[in-house]
Amino acid sequence: MEKIFKLPDVGEGVAEAELVEWLVEVGDTIAEDQAIAVVTTDKANIEVPSPYAGKLTWKSGEPGDQIAIGAEFAKIDDMKGDAPDAAAKPAKAAPAPAPKQAAPQAPSVPQTAPASAAVFSGSSKVHTSPAVRARAKSLQIDLGNVAGTGAGGRIAHYDLDQFLIAAIRAEASSGSGPAVPTPKPAPAPTAGPKPASFVAASSHGKIQVNRLSSMRRAISKKMNQAKPGVPHFSYVEEVDVTDLEAMRREMNAKADGGEKLSILPFIMRALVLSVPEAPYVNALYNGDRQEVHIYDEIRLGIAVATDKGLMVPVIGNAQKKNVYEAAAAIRHVAEAARDGTASRDELVGSTMTLTSLGALGGIASTPVLNPPEVAIIGVNKVRTAPVWNGEGFEPRQLMNLSCSFDHRIIDGQAAAKFVAAMKRRIEACEI
Structure with missing residues (x-):
């Protein structure tokens, strides 16, 4: 039944x-x-x-x-089966089956x-x-x-x-037969709806598309109630850049009249090297479909102040550029944005953003996300401050990273893990 x-x-x-x-x-x-x-x-x-x-x-x-x-x-x-009918006549007994040969015993x-x-x-x-x-x-x-x-x-x-x-x-x-059966091969895929998570190809490399889980959707709903639109939060971390600044000065001294490096390409390198530890930061969120698209390529938007206002030109394949290539790319897109010569590919398709006000950067800031991106990294000015080294105070060069994240996709722990990875690389000069 x-x-x-x-x-x-x-x-x-x-x-x-x-x-x-x-x-x-x-x-x-x-x-x-x-x-x-x-x-x-x-x-x-x-x-x-x-x-x-x-x-x-x-x-x-x-x-x-x-x-x-x-x-x-x-x-x-x-x-x-259904309940038997008490009034039903008993069926005739079936003839006894012929004796069968005993089946061989399975190997133990x-x-x-x-x-x-x-x-x-x-x-x-x-x-x-x-x-x-x-x-x-x-x-x-x-x-x-x-x-x-x-x-x-x-x-x-x-x-x-x-x-x-x-x-x-x-x-x-x-020498006995296999004790554990070999699993059957998986059936060939058939046409149908896409699963909750799949990998798609695009002109900018592979994209992992994840449908939000019930828990993630509930978090998204709660965050939207708290902050309508894009419910983001900011996270600020202090970074000691004394050794990095010393390395930068040494590299500039050896440049022999070539391009001088600012601190920004070093921050860009720390960022792209840290993304694999928190892949969700290099992503776009589709709120209508409740999907997060995680990109293989890092298309880094660089916030640039122009006479017409703020523009965010894009550096493609940022993860493949060394410090000198990063510096050249930053300079190129900034100049192209200011003089109006940026190509369409350099103006659209960013997957996360790096922003800096340079010497005017202040001690801390709360960068605003560039939807549908889910992360933006803000660079503040370098300052000299006394730091206790265990025996006494010594002057150190410090800088804050002010970062904002879409709380529907990234929680505080994931954000802290990503920023901590950047801090570790910057302080150890692992660029």
């Missing part, structure tokens, strides 16, 4: 949940209380157990879909490896992540036979690796 399973309440005040992944497929036999799917709310990821045992005949939605609490979620055949799993059921049972009583559970299913490994080394016996990818290694070693020593 087919039974309908509706999505249960997964949290107080939660009206809907986003489907993260199915842990079972239509046609699978499942046990009562077995986890069949993972959903997420603005609070946490939650495994959804089945209230029935039987065969899964239908499931609702695909990963990324929003499903209302109480909506039909799955259908399960309990394999019991070597005792030096954890015993594998060789058929995935989808055990829901073990503690693990959805990714580990899905991987175990693809390898047809019963997680009930895998020893977990994590907190509370939680099973990690490492534990699956050790299980497989032990099984392979046992096979090699015993």
Whole structure:
């Protein structure tokens, strides 16, 4: 008899949940209380157990879909059939089948490896992540036979690796057949809607497109209530540039009349070298589609004051330029913006912005984002201040980095990590 399973309440005040992944497929036999799917709310990821045992005949939605609490979620055949009719006549006994030859016994799993059921049972009583559970299913490994080394016996990818290694070693020593079945190849992709995360190509390199999660959408909503439009926050960090300034003076002394380096190309180098530690800062946010596009190429906007007002010309492939190339590029786009000779490619398509008022930069500032960018880095003036070195005060050259971030996409910890990476490179002169 087919039974309908509706999505249960997964949290107080939660009206809907986003489907993260199915842990079972239509046609699978499942046990009562077995986890069949993972959903997420603005609070946490939650495994959804089945209230029935039987065969899964239908499931609702695909990963990324929003499903209302109480909506039909799955259908399960309990394999019991309809109640028998008491008045029905008993059927004639079927003739006894001819005796069959005994099936050969399957080779046992070597005792030096954890015993594998060789058929995935989808055990829901073990503690693990959805990714580990899905991987175990693809390898047809019963997680009930895998020893977990994590907190509370939680099973990690490492534990699956050790299980497989032990099984392979046992096979090699015993000469028996494979104890762990080879996973089937993945089916060829078919046309359909794009997944929640995918990589697309563009004229400016690769773009990773991520659909915002339920939690990220909830944060976006809250931030928009606090700051309508673009809810950004500013983060200011003090950086000691004494050694960097000494290196810059030395490089300029050796220039022999060539181009003199300002501090800005050094900051640009620290920025592009730090982006891989926080890729979300080099991104654009599409609020209508609730997607964040993370760019492979860094197209750095340089804020330039002109007679007509502020312009932000763009340096393409900023991540590929050394200090001298960065200095030349900054000078070129600034001059092109001021004299009106900038090309269209130099005026559009920035993925993040660097802004500086030079000697007029003040001690700190709160740069305003250039939507749809999610990050802007502000450079303030260098000042000399006494700094305690553990034994006494000494004069050091200090500068503040004033940065702003779109709080819908970047949280304080991620922002601090990115700015700390820039600070580390600047102070160590790792440019």
